[in-house]
Amino acid sequence: MKPISAPKRIAVAVLASAALLSGCANDRSANVYNSSEALNEAHVRSGVVESVRPVRIQADSEIGKLVGAIVGGIAGSNMGQGKGSAVGAVVGATVGGVVGNAVDKQANTKDGIEIVLNLDNGEVVAIVQEADVSVVPGQRVRVITRGRVSRVVPLQ
16 A cells, blocks of 8 residues: 655645634524633613614634645645746645635625614614524514623513
């Protein structure tokens, strides 16, 4: 059996790391809390939904671009020898970065809603979250805020 080359081992390690890290994407759900948010006091306000519109929530991840550039660079460096190998690595890294970024953005984009609220204190705010809670204009809701994270949930 032929041993695996160093560039292929590196590519496999990078891809495995990216797969593990991609599971770390942030949830923007009103129904999902991180363990660090549990048992912490939150500020709660009430209000009425003024409007709801669909939006897309796109991850801020750069993992796809990085992985694509590394894998593309390794693959490109295997083409030719000398200067041709260096040019192949640069072209491979560039193309790999662009493709990896596009794949990452597509894989980590979720359906969301932008909810504009008239709060009981007279404030008007807009909150974007995943589209996993049904709210409609005129509905009474609660806004639960912990630090910089706010969630809109129906008032029951």
